[in-house]
Amino acid sequence: MSYTFTTMASPVGELKLVANGSRLAAILWENDKPNRVRLGPMTEAPENPVLLRTV
Numbered sequence: 001m002s003y004t005f006t007t008m009a010s011p012v013g014e015l016k017l018v019a020n021g022s023r024l025a026a027i028l029w030e031n032d033k034p035n036r037v038r039l040g041p042m043t044e045a046p047e048n049p050v051l052l053r054t055v
Contacts, residue, residue, distance in 0.1 A: 004045035008055045018042060019050045027054075 003025060005018045013030035018039060026037050045051065 003039050003042040004048045004051065005042045006044065006046040006048070006051045006055065017051050017054050019045075019048050019054075022050055024050055024054055 003018050003020055005016050007014055007016050009015075015030070016026075016028040016032075017024065018026040018028065026039060028037060
């Protein structure tokens with residue numbers, strides 16, 4: 001499974017939006033514990049359509 005991500009500013013701090021193909025897989029908090037959500041390797045892809053719609 002490959003994951004892509006982008007980050008966005010929000011009123012609660014920076015969020016990392018993670019997608020798996022055409023589905024949103026996770027929204028991670030700025031200071032989230034590294035192993036709270038185990039997703040594997042991620043590639044930055046701010047042009048991913050699901051991430052653009054989520055932002």
